[in-house]
Amino acid sequence: MKKFFWVKTGDAAREKPAKHVAKRSDDAPREKPAKPVAKRSDDDTRPTRLSSHPPPPMPSALVTPPPKVESTPVMPPAPRPAPKPPTEPASPELGTSVQIACLSCAAKNRVPVGRLADRSRCARCQQNLTPIVGSIALESEAILEALFDARVPVLFALGAAWSGPWTLLATELERLAEECAGRVIIARIDVDHRPNLGRQLAAESVPTLVLVRDGREIDREHGVLPAQTLRRRFGL
Numbered sequence: 001m002k003k004f005f006w007v008k009t010g011d012a013a014r015e016k017p018a019k020h021v022a023k024r025s026d027d028a029p030r031e032k033p034a035k036p037v038a039k040r041s042d043d044d045t046r047p048t049r050l051s052s053h054p055p056p057p058m059p060s061a062l063v064t065p066p067p068k069v070e071s072t073p074v075m076p077p078a079p080r081p082a083p084k085p086p087t088e089p090a091s092p093e094l095g096t097s098v099q100i101a102c103l104s105c106a107a108k109n110r111v112p113v114g115r116l117a118d119r120s121r122c123a124r125c126q127q128n129l130t131p132i133v134g135s136i137a138l139e140s141e142a143i144l145e146a147l148f149d150a151r152v153p154v155l156f157a158l159g160a161a162w163s164g165p166w167t168l169l170a171t172e173l174e175r176l177a178e179e180c181a182g183r184v185i186i187a188r189i190d191v192d193h194r195p196n197l198g199r200q201l202a203a204e205s206v207p208t209l210v211l212v213r214d215g216r217e218i219d220r221e222h223g224v225l226p227a228q229t230l231r232r233r234f235g236l
Contacts (some may be wrong), residue, residue: 096146098136102129113143116183117152131182135173138187144197147187150216154185155234159207160192165224166207175227180236209234 034039043103096115099108101161104127111120120130133158157173159166166213168186191198191206201210209221211234219234230236 055060058086096142098143100129100132100136101145102127103133109185113146113185114150114183132185133178133181135170135177135186137190138189138197139194141197141200144200146187148212152182152184152217153186153211153213153234153236155236156187156189156201156210156212157207158189158191158198158203158210160190163206169207169224172227172230174223176230176236179227180231184236201209 027067037219046158065081096114097110097112100111100116102107102122105122107122107124109120109123109129113136115130116136117131119128122129138147138156147156155173155176157169159169173186173188177184189197189201189203191203201208203210205222207222207224209225209230210217211219221230225233
């Protein structure tokens with residue numbers, strides 16, 4: 001039995017797709033499949049190798065600000081004080097002087113102890129100020145040393161306020177100073193307030209009288225004596 005086959009020719013044969021696929025040769029390069037890239041979230045700030053841009057700045061809440069350094073203001077240099085004008089040297093007699101109250105106007109005048117027996121006038125009323133007609137209170141060692149160099153004899157009277165005989169002797173000393181003005185200087189010393197002066201004059205009891213002439217001790221007496229007796233006793 002004969003079989004017949006229909007064979008298409010012409011355009012129909014050319015349009016028929018090929019049923020086979022040509023094999024690739026081993027020499028052709030093979031392309032690797034690209035790896036899937038994971039998507040980055042907006043909050044992810046980690047740098048990537050594929051990114052050429054710097055990472056975005058961190059939130060301000062996570063950034064610690066640098067400590068503030070307070071700058072110390074520079075103060076201008078203080079101006080130098082103006083030089084003090086030269087002062088005249090103090091007189092050596094200023095530390096060895098005493099205040100004498102004028103009997104006429106009661107003004108106080110400072111007189112060196114070496115001139116208490118000399119004649120001088122008050123700076124206010126020009127009345128006679130010295131020789132003094134009373135005793136002086138001795139308060140410092142400088143005046144004590146200056147009295148040792150006085151040109152007239154000096155009678156030192158050492159006592160204390162609590163001593164009854166000293167109160168009686170003080171009255172007689174004022175009378176003696178008035179009678180012998182210009183010939184003797186009478187200085188009172190309170191050994192309770194000025195014990196150092198009492199030790200220098202070696203006072204062992206009160207009242208004690210010490211007569212000094214030309215810087216040397218001439219005589220010494222203890223107890224209370226009237227003004228006339230004191231005058232004869234010390235040759236005043």
